[in-house]
Amino acid sequence: MTPERWKEVEEILQAALDRPAQERASFLAEACMGDDGLKREAISLIHAYDEAGDFIEQPAIAQEALHDSIWTEITPTYSLRNCRQ
DSSP states (O other): OOHHHHHHHHHHHHHHHTSOHHHHHHHHHHHTTTOHHHHHHHHHHHHHHHHHTTTTTSOHHHHHHHHHHHHHHHSOOOOHHHHOO
16 A cells, blocks of 8 residues: 555544544545545444454553452462462
8 A cells, every 4th residue: 555545544534433433434435435445445444443442542551550459459468488388
């Protein structure tokens, strides 16, 4: 994909994502003006975006801290002394 084509896809994608989901299909039909390749690419990226959800919205380090705090709350604390036989 050329940089120019990617820019076009990116602009269409962003404009589509700025609209409510129920308006995206009609927007893409109009914005892509019969360019089926552009429309397919945009639809593919919209589906990927929707499937990702908020996956990247929170940094991984924050997820790890949350996991650690929950784990600490639900498991008893043992010292190495308790593990010796």
